[in-house]
Amino acid sequence: MNDHAAHAHDDAHDVPFLEDGKGWKSWLFTLDHKRIGVMYLWSVLIAFAAGGVFALLLRLELMAPGKQYIEADTYNRFFTLHGAIMVFLFIIPAIPSAMGNFVLPLMLGAKDVAFPRLNLLSFWIYGIGSIMALSSIVFGGVETGWTFYTPYSTNTSGAVVMMTLSVFVLGFSSILTGLNFIVTIHKMRAPGMSFFRMPLFVWATYATSILQVMATPVLGITLLLLVAERTLGIGIFDPALGGDPVLYQHFFWFYSHPAVYIMILPGMGVISEIITVFSRKTIFGYRAIAYSSLGIAIISFLVWGHHMFLSGQSAYAGMVFSFLTFLVAIPSAIKVFNWTATLYKGSISFDAPMMWTLSFMVLFTIGGLTGLFLGALGVDVHLHDTYFVVAHFHYVMMGGTVIAFYAGLHYWWPKMFGVMYREGPAKFSAIIVFIGFNATFFTQFVLGTRGMPRRYYNYLDQYQPLHQFSTFGSWIIGLGFIVMTVNLLASFKQKVKAPANPWGARTLEWSIPSPPITHNFHKTPVVTEGPYDFPVEGQAASGAEGKHA
Amino acid sequence: MDTPNGYWMPPAASTVAQSVDDLYFVIFWLCVVFFFIVTGGVVYFAYKYRRKHPDQLATQQIGHNTLLEATWTIIPAILVIWIFVLGFRVYMDLIVAPGDSLEYQVTAKQWAWDFRDPDGCSVPGELHVPAGRPVKLTMRSDDVIHSFYIADFRVKQDVLPGRYSSVWFQADKPGTHNIQCTEYCGTSHSNMFAKVVVHTPEEFANRAQTFCKVTVGKEHGEKLYNNQCAACHTIDGNRLVGPSFKGIWGREGKMSDGSKVIVDENYIVESIRIPTAKVVEGYPPAMPAFPTLTNDDIASIIEYMKTLK
Numbered sequence: 001m002n003d004h005a006a007h008a009h010d011d012a013h014d015v016p017f018l019e020d021g022k023g024w025k026s027w028l029f030t031l032d033h034k035r036i037g038v039m040y041l042w043s044v045l046i047a048f049a050a051g052g053v054f055a056l057l058l059r060l061e062l063m064a065p066g067k068q069y070i071e072a073d074t075y076n077r078f079f080t081l082h083g084a085i086m087v088f089l090f091i092i093p094a095i096p097s098a099m100g101n102f103v104l105p106l107m108l109g110a111k112d113v114a115f116p117r118l119n120l121l122s123f124w125i126y127g128i129g130s131i132m133a134l135s136s137i138v139f140g141g142v143e144t145g146w147t148f149y150t151p152y153s154t155n156t157s158g159a160v161v162m163m164t165l166s167v168f169v170l171g172f173s174s175i176l177t178g179l180n181f182i183v184t185i186h187k188m189r190a191p192g193m194s195f196f197r198m199p200l201f202v203w204a205t206y207a208t209s210i211l212q213v214m215a216t217p218v219l220g221i222t223l224l225l226l227v228a229e230r231t232l233g234i235g236i237f238d239p240a241l242g243g244d245p246v247l248y249q250h251f252f253w254f255y256s257h258p259a260v261y262i263m264i265l266p267g268m269g270v271i272s273e274i275i276t277v278f279s280r281k282t283i284f285g286y287r288a289i290a291y292s293s294l295g296i297a298i299i300s301f302l303v304w305g306h307h308m309f310l311s312g313q314s315a316y317a318g319m320v321f322s323f324l325t326f327l328v329a330i331p332s333a334i335k336v337f338n339w340t341a342t343l344y345k346g347s348i349s350f351d352a353p354m355m356w357t358l359s360f361m362v363l364f365t366i367g368g369l370t371g372l373f374l375g376a377l378g379v380d381v382h383l384h385d386t387y388f389v390v391a392h393f394h395y396v397m398m399g400g401t402v403i404a405f406y407a408g409l410h411y412w413w414p415k416m417f418g419v420m421y422r423e424g425p426a427k428f429s430a431i432i433v434f435i436g437f438n439a440t441f442f443t444q445f446v447l448g449t450r451g452m453p454r455r456y457y458n459y460l461d462q463y464q465p466l467h468q469f470s471t472f473g474s475w476i477i478g479l480g481f482i483v484m485t486v487n488l489l490a491s492f493k494q495k496v497k498a499p500a501n502p503w504g505a506r507t508l509e510w511s512i513p514s515p516p517i518t519h520n521f522h523k524t525p526v527v528t529e530g531p532y533d534f535p536v537e538g539q540a541a542s543g544a545e546g547k548h549a
Numbered sequence: 550m551d552t553p554n555g556y557w558m559p560p561a562a563s564t565v566a567q568s569v570d571d572l573y574f575v576i577f578w579l580c581v582v583f584f585f586i587v588t589g590g591v592v593y594f595a596y597k598y599r600r601k602h603p604d605q606l607a608t609q610q611i612g613h614n615t616l617l618e619a620t621w622t623i624i625p626a627i628l629v630i631w632i633f634v635l636g637f638r639v640y641m642d643l644i645v646a647p648g649d650s651l652e653y654q655v656t657a658k659q660w661a662w663d664f665r666d667p668d669g670c671s672v673p674g675e676l677h678v679p680a681g682r683p684v685k686l687t688m689r690s691d692d693v694i695h696s697f698y699i700a701d702f703r704v705k706q707d708v709l710p711g712r713y714s715s716v717w718f719q720a721d722k723p724g725t726h727n728i729q730c731t732e733y734c735g736t737s738h739s740n741m742f743a744k745v746v747v748h749t750p751e752e753f754a755n756r757a758q759t760f761c762k763v764t765v766g767k768e769h770g771e772k773l774y775n776n777q778c779a780a781c782h783t784i785d786g787n788r789l790v791g792p793s794f795k796g797i798w799g800r801e802g803k804m805s806d807g808s809k810v811i812v813d814e815n816y817i818v819e820s821i822r823i824p825t826a827k828v829v830e831g832y833p834p835a836m837p838a839f840p841t842l843t844n845d846d847i848a849s850i851i852e853y854m855k856t857l858k
Contacts, residue, residue, distance in 0.1 A: 072736050072737065072739070073736050076733075076735070076736065076738075143735070144733075145733050149694060149732075149733070151692075151693050151694070151710060152693040152694065152733070152734060152735065155692075155693065156735060239709075239710045239711025239712070240710070240711075244711075244712075245694055245709060245710065245711075246709065246712075279598070279607065280600075280605075280606055280607045281607040281610065282610045282611070282612060284611060284612070284613060284614075285612075285613045285618055286612065286613070287613070288613065288618055310696065310705055310706055310707050311707050311709075312706075312707055312709055312712060312714045315640070315641070315644055318640070319637055319640075322633055322636060322637065322640075323630075323633050326629040326630060326632065326633045327626075327629075329625070329629055330622060330625060330626050330629070333621070333625050334618070334621065334622060336587055337587070337618075337621045338618075340587055340590040340591055340594065341590075341611075341614075341617070343590075343591065343594035343595060343598060344594050344598070344611070345598060345607055345608045345609045345611070346594070346598045346607045347598065347600045347605040347606050347607050347608075348594070348595050348598050348599050348600055349599075349600040350595075350599070358591065358595065361587070361588070361591050362588050362591070365583075365584055365587045365588060366584065369580040369583055369584060370580065372576050372579070372580060372629065372632060373573065373576050373577075373580075375629075375632075375633070375636070376572060376576060376632050376633065376635065376636030376639075377636040377637050377639070377640035378568070378569055378572055378635070378636045378637070378638070378639025378640040378642070378643060379569060379572055379573050379576065379636060379639070380636075381569070381640065381643055381703065381704065381705050382569055382573075382700070382703040382704075382705065384705055384731070385696060385698075385705070385731040385732060386731065446556075446557065449557045449558060449573075450553070450557070450558070450559050450700070451559045451698075451700025451701075451727075451729070453698065453729050453730070453731040453739075454731075454733075455733040455738060455739075456738070456739035457738070457739045458739040458740055459739060460727065533610075534606065534607060534610060535606055536606055536607050536608060536609055536610050537605065537606045537607065537608050538606075
């Protein structure tokens with residue numbers, strides 16, 4: 001590994017980016033992709049905490065049937081906020097905007113993204129959209145569910161317009177970030193970095209960005225139509241005004257199904273990075289993983305109808321959507337097999353990022369496999385809109401994306417902040433979250449199969465023991481994340497300086513000091529090999545030399 | 550009857566339930582196998598190839614293996630297509646109602662279900678069906694989207710405003726099962742609860758004398774007319790105490806106070822509830838109120854009146 005940290009330089013921007021400017025203005029008006037990434041990171045972490053608190057309150061209320069602590073309308077507002085905050089303020093921007101912004105240009109050997117000002121604009125828009133979303137709480141709250149199904153959403157009271165407009169605004173942040181990344185990946189790669197020498201995180205981000213640019217406008221238009229119906233009485237979705245409520249569902253899921261992959265693809269990218277580094281092994285089936293990202297991106301546009309098997313769409317539509325849904329399972333399965341095969345004959349260590357990654361492997365596998373039940377039309381009829389669906393998408397979104405996000409956070413934390421956290425508590429938190437997660441959500445598979453509908457404030461007595469168990473599980477998850485947070489924040493106080501490349505990784509972001517200097521690279525690196533060309537036992541480690549000129 | 554179908558499934562109480570459960574368990578065991586292949590591989594490799602000293606490298610670098618990759622692409626592809634076909638078959642059984650189904654009308658509103666059997670019988674919050682006969686429900690919503698779900702029957706269908714949807718089932722054993730709303734519809738979504746009661750064919754045939762006295766429809770209206778109205782109102786145009794019902798529906802009549810009124814639903818309801826509010830010119834204000842008649846009864850009388858051309 002080359003270590004540029006040793007180089008001394010007298011360039012004005014030759015200081016770690018964290019020290020290049022002081023005060024809030026140096027952050028809010030920065031054009032440095034790393035600082036923008038860090039601002040996104042703190043924002044999404046706060047959103048995760050807020051969404052998590054709502055989740056814990058929901059689970060607490062569900063300890064027993066009937067009213068425990070809050071009223072039905074409050075419960076309905078809480079699950080709407082939990083969903084909306086977690087989806088729009090946390091998961092969608094979490095990996096692309098926070099980690100993507102930070103590491104994507106570094107991985108490409110670039111000094112910044114293609115459009116730094118547009119990048120800052122994305123963050124501002126995200127900030128404005130987030131404030132709008134949270135302000136809906138004081139403007140009467142929203143209790144439509146995060147999906148805003150019509151005609152309920154056009155007729156109920158509350159701050160539906162504020163919330164939907166906030167999602168509209170947040171969409172622009174997503175689109176602009178996606179656009180920026182696509183251009184960056186096409187135009188800013190270091191000399192020698194062909195498409196097939198790009199790290200798989202870049203491939204995943206690339207596929208994600210295409211989805212963001214192509215699908216998000218549909219959601220924006222749909223939500224504007226919803227606002228037009230609510231405020232101007234223009235009949236589009238409400239049958240009382242001559243509209244069609246199922247049309248709304250088509251529009252909504254035309255975005256929101258690809259959005260599921262906007263959420264999971266970057267997580268898959270993170271896993272591809274970590275699993276190679278902590279196995280000291282080249283990724284098995286690089287091209288298969290890269291192409292499967294694109295395959296998922298394309299097919300994901302054609303499966304939205306599987307959210308609507310019972311909506312009244314035709315049986316033929318149901319048949320086609322079911323078939324295409326099963327097809328989209330294949331590229332995801334390929335990735336899982338490839339990751340597993342990557343471990344074979346590796347040299348595997350169990351540092352914190354790898355612990356989170358192994359947790360991902362198990363949870364995402366369960367999440368993916370349980371999708372088979374829901375894709376099968378005959379079984380979906382029974383399971384649709386029950387806790388089975390809740391459990392399934394939490395295994396994919398939380399067990400998949402969120403766990404991958406925290407794997408990535410522990411992986412890149414030393415690079416981002418130049419400090420090492422303590423290994424013990426970091427591993428411990430990964431294990432605690434894994435246990436709590438399964439206690440909470442595996443229980444919900446049983447609940448759903450036994451016929452417990454979702455979005456229920458009250459429920460039949462027969463479901464009480466399982467609900468209670470699920471609530472206990474949620475406390476374990478909460479504990480795990482508290483341990484993790486304290487441990488990561490403590491690293492700022494302990495100030496254990498991170499080396500340039502603590503994990504022995506071979507992608508370009510690890511070839512520069514931790515934290516990087518403002519302009520990333522003293523000299524533009526020249527890439528002469530793939531991102532995962534690890535040496536083998538007996539072979540000289542010098543194989544790595546000359547990679548970065 | 551009420552014993553769950555194994556650890557996972559609720560009781561299987563409809564004719565299609567077992568085939569749904571069978572498919573569920575096909576997928577279940579397939580998932581178990583794949584789960585153990587993947588996690589077994591992960592755990593085994595993670596243990597076997599664990600790093601024993603800090604400088605240890607991988608023993609071999611493997612970029613890819615075309616045969617292996619083709620295998621784990623093609624086998625899952627075949628399996629998922631197989632599941633797709635099985636799922637579609639069960640689905641067709643679930644959605645295509647037999648031609649001899651008893652046809653029910655269902656109306657959903659925030660937050661109650663209304664069920665009417667082919668004779669117009671309705672019991673609040675209860676769906677009464679016979680065992681051994683297919684039952685088809687034609688459903689609509691008065692307000693927002695709801696969803697009709699009987700877990701024990703494995704049937705579910707969204708209920709939409711401005712559009713009809715339908716669901717069918719056949720239960721072969723008498724018993725009671727829960728109906729739940731599974732599309733979020735506001736404050737009391739989780740209390741939008743009803744029961745389906747499956748009767749023996751004999752019980753069901755005698756329902757008019759037992760549980761199903763309240764009915765709606767022109768036949769019921771005719772019965773009520775004969776019991777309650779015929780003493781004062783004829784249906785052949787002759788005058789008794791009050792005006793004849795012949796041709797009354799939609800007619801414009803002059804009232805004793807000089808106003809003109811068209812005979813519509815609102816007028817009939819008012820005439821039964823507050824008979825002295827509008828008295829037809831030339832008739833005495835002699836009609837008593839009929840507080841025992843329910844809204845459904847009045848609706849039935851109206852239906853009957855419409856037939857008296």
